[in-house]
Amino acid sequence: MALSGLFLVVFLTQHFLINVTSVFSEDIFNKLSHFMGTNPLVQFVLQPILIFGVIFHFVMGFYLEILNAKSRKNNYSKFSGGSNSSWISRNMIFSGGVILVFLVIHFIDFWIPEMNYKYVEVLPEDPNRYFEELVHKFESPLKTAIYSFSFIFLALHLLHGFSSSFKTVGVDSKYYNLIQKGTFLFSVIIPAGFVFIAIFHNLTS
Amino acid sequence: MKLYLKIWRQTNVDSNGSFQNYEIDEITPDMSFLEMMDVLNEKLILEGVDPVAFDHDCREGICGSCSLFINGRAHGPDTGITTCQLHMRKFQDGDSIVIEPFRASSFPVIKDLVVDRTSFDRIQHAGGYISINTSGNTQDANTIPIRKEDADNAFDAATCIGCGACVATCKNASAMLFVSAKVSQFSYLPQGQVEAKDRVLNMVKQMDEEGFGNCTNTGACEVECPKGISIKNIARMNKEFLKAKL
Ligand code: HEM
Ligand code: FES
Numbered sequence: 479m480a481l482s483g484l485f486l487v488v489f490l491t492q493h494f495l496i497n498v499t500s501v502f503s504e505d506i507f508n509k510l511s512h513f514m515g516t517n518p519l520v521q522f523v524l525q526p527i528l529i530f531g532v533i534f535h536f537v538m539g540f541y542l543e544i545l546n547a548k549s550r551k552n553n554y555s556k557f558s559g560g561s562n563s564s565w566i567s568r569n570m571i572f573s574g575g576v577i578l579v580f581l582v583i584h585f586i587d588f589w590i591p592e593m594n595y596k597y598v599e600v601l602p603e604d605p606n607r608y609f610e611e612l613v614h615k616f617e618s619p620l621k622t623a624i625y626s627f628s629f630i631f632l633a634l635h636l637l638h639g640f641s642s643s644f645k646t647v648g649v650d651s652k653y654y655n656l657i658q659k660g661t662f663l664f665s666v667i668i669p670a671g672f673v674f675i676a677i678f679h680n681l682t683s
Numbered sequence: 684m685k686l687y688l689k690i691w692r693q694t695n696v697d698s699n700g701s702f703q704n705y706e707i708d709e710i711t712p713d714m715s716f717l718e719m720m721d722v723l724n725e726k727l728i729l730e731g732v733d734p735v736a737f738d739h740d741c742r743e744g745i746c747g748s749c750s751l752f753i754n755g756r757a758h759g760p761d762t763g764i765t766t767c768q769l770h771m772r773k774f775q776d777g778d779s780i781v782i783e784p785f786r787a788s789s790f791p792v793i794k795d796l797v798v799d800r801t802s803f804d805r806i807q808h809a810g811g812y813i814s815i816n817t818s819g820n821t822q823d824a825n826t827i828p829i830r831k832e833d834a835d836n837a838f839d840a841a842t843c844i845g846c847g848a849c850v851a852t853c854k855n856a857s858a859m860l861f862v863s864a865k866v867s868q869f870s871y872l873p874q875g876q877v878e879a880k881d882r883v884l885n886m887v888k889q890m891d892e893e894g895f896g897n898c899t900n901t902g903a904c905e906v907e908c909p910k911g912i913s914i915k916n917i918a919r920m921n922k923e924f925l926k927a928k929l
Contacts, residue, residue, distance in 0.1 A: 542897060546855035549896030551788050555702065556781045558755030559854060562762070562906035568854050570899065642900040648922025651915045 479542060480643035482535040487640060487664075489528055494668050497675050504609045511608035515592065536578055543571045566638045573635040580628035587615055616679035625676045629669040636665035684710040684771060687779040688723065690735055693792050696799075700792065702781075712772035716759060717742060717749060719771055736795040742767040744909060747844030750851070751796055752783040757848035757907045765846060765909045785851035789858070789893045800847050802893040803861060807845075809889035810882035811865040813874055827873055837871035840864040842910040849904035849912075855896030860904040862890050863920035864912045870923060880927040887924055 496514065500507040514520050559568050566573065588611075595601050616622050641661035649657065685708050693700025707723050714722070717739050724734035740748040749766040753759035759769045774780065782796065790798040841864075849860035866883050869875025875882070898917055905914040 542899075546857075546896040546899075549788050549856035549894055550786055552786050554752060554755065554783055554786055556752075556755040556783070559903070561756055561760075562852060563854075563901040563903040567899065567901040638900075645900050645914075645918040646898075646921055648918055648920075648925050650918040650922055654915065 479535070479538050480646035482531050482538065483639050483643045484647075485531045486535060487636070487643075489531070490668060494671055498671060500609060500612055501675055501678055507612070508606050508608050512603075512605040515596070515608070516603065532581065536574060539571060539574050564638065566634045567642070570635060570638060573631045576628060576631040577635060580624075580631075583624065583628075587621075613679050613683045616676050617683050619680060622676045622680040626673045629673050632672075633665050633669040636669070637661065640665055684708075684712065684774065684776045684778075686710055686719075686774065686777075688782060689779065690782045690796070691784055691792075692735070692795055693784075694794065696791050696793055700795075710771055712770065714771045715742070715767060716751075716753070716769040716771065717767050736793075736797045738797050739767060744768045745844060747846035750785045750798060750800075750847060752785055752851055754781055757785065757852040758846075758909060762906050763909055763911055765844075765848075768909070785847055787847075787850050787856035787895070789856065789895050790847060790850065798847075800845070802895070803845050803847065803858070805893065806858070806862055806886050806889045807865060810878070810885040811869075813869060813878060815874065815877075829872060833871045837868050840867035840871070840912065840916055843868075843908075843912050844910060846909060848907045848909065850895065852903045852907040853896065853898075854901060854903065855899060857898045857904075858890050858893070858895040859898035859917045859920070860908060860912055860914065862886050863916035866920045866923065867916045870919075879923065883920060883923045884927050887920075 496507070496510045499510060559565075591611075596603075616625075641657050644653070644657045685706070688705040688707060689702050690705060691700050692703045705723060705727075707719070707726070710719050710722065717737070720735065720737055727734045738748045738750055740746045742749070744765045744767060747765070749758075751758065751766045753766070753769070758764055758766045760773050761769060784790075784792045784796045784798050785800075786792075787798075789802040790800055793799050843861060843864035845861060847861070850856050850858050853860075866886060869882065870879050900914070900917070902914055905912060
């Protein structure tokens with residue numbers, strides 16, 4: 479759980495860094511996307527690893543949830559979870575579920591057309607098509623809203639998950655405060671950045 | 684004070700329990716929660732009703748016997764205390780109080796509010812000891828210098844009284860706080876190093892076999908722990924466990 483989660487965090491950072499270039503340079507964004515979209519190492523090694531990582535993470539998440547539910551077969555009639563722990567930490571499966579729904583939408587939006595373009599219809603590669611495709615997606619206010627809403631849940635998921643994964647892999651007391659602060663900054667800045675990019679293209683398109 | 688109690692009653696492990704309602708009067712704010720239960724039981728005995736079974740022993744917060752899930756919280760509406768340290772001044776006249784046993788598949792209900800916590804004993808037996816024979820030939824404590832910080836951390840971990848509030852309050856019914864305290868109390872000290880590897884592996888294995896859940900670091904356990912055992916022990920145990928595995 480922790481290792482796959484951290485792996486996804488690394489991917490998320492990379493994804494963000496590429497997307498953010500679309501705000502200030504159409505050209506850089508196209509170049510980077512073209513590289514990612516056509517480099518065989520990225521396409522045939524990193525991409526399958528990523529897909530495996532995502533599937534592993536959410537399958538293990540559901541499995542963990544079921545396993546933990548079994549550890550208390552008879553539930554309390556009254557349980558004040560909020561008195562001693564945060565809502566986010568108790569509802570990772572919920573925030574994760576929202577992200578999963580988003581990922582399905584995201585796949586239908588970007589990934590499936592992309593695979594279709596490259597490997598099914600085998601259209602000629604145009605290194606400058608990426609920026610236009612991106613902007614086109616965010617023309618719809620509804621899509622931009624769904625996108626932004628999902629990132630709120632990603633932020634919530636990370637606010638607990640990022641620091642939690644360090645504890646799970648055994649990073650102990652010395653770095654505790656650093657990890658708490660780092661988690662907060664990362665979990666707010668990165669999702670907020672994605673939302674900013676979406677709204678930016680919606681407003682400027 | 685007049686109180687409305689909703690208490691879990693269950694005849695034995697195999698029976699299905701249910702809640703029963705009781706009204707109780709003449710409770711003073713200075714009574715402890717367990718004294719309130721005593722008053723109720725005396726009343727029930729006079730009425731010819733089976734008194735409510737609940738665990739207790741020292742009644743001063745050191746043995747870990749008293750359990751109870753009160754109004755949705757392990758050891759009731761306060762942090763860092765056992766149920767025997769809870770007083771009726773925390774409640775208001777006319778309050779309704781829900782009293783349930785600690786619930787976890789690894790803590791089966793034996794009767795009413797009494798649960799079987801021998802799963803904790805079995806985890807201890809799996810490695811929560813050092814095998815050096817000290818009887819009759821005890822060494823002077825000062826012959827092995829130990830850093831003050833380590834001694835303090837080991838002592839803090841050793842204050843765990845094994846009450847099970849961590850399991851009871853954890854949404855996953857995980858026993859990681861208990862096990863990590865029992866591991867850390869030795870692993871901070873040189874005497875604990877000899878068996879460190881087997882200790883952590885065996886205790887974690889036993890914990891899993893008992894059916895406790897997995898820690899997701901919600902932090903509820905350290906809030907409810909009457910001895911304030913820190914969740915940092917869990918990260919520390921994870922590190923030890925991974926090191927021992929690799
Ligand atoms: C695809 C949908 C997803 C589902 C269903 C899901 C579900 C879960 C669940 C149930 C947990 C364990 C709860 C816990 O440890 O407290 C978890 C942990 C975590 N998730 Fe996700 N998640 C998803 C997507 C993501 C994404 C996209 C990222 C990162 C960008 C991520 C990062 C993490 C991290 C870092 C952890 C902490 C692991 C730990 O505490 O050991 N998750 N996730
Ligand atoms: S009765 Fe001993 S700790 Fe409460």
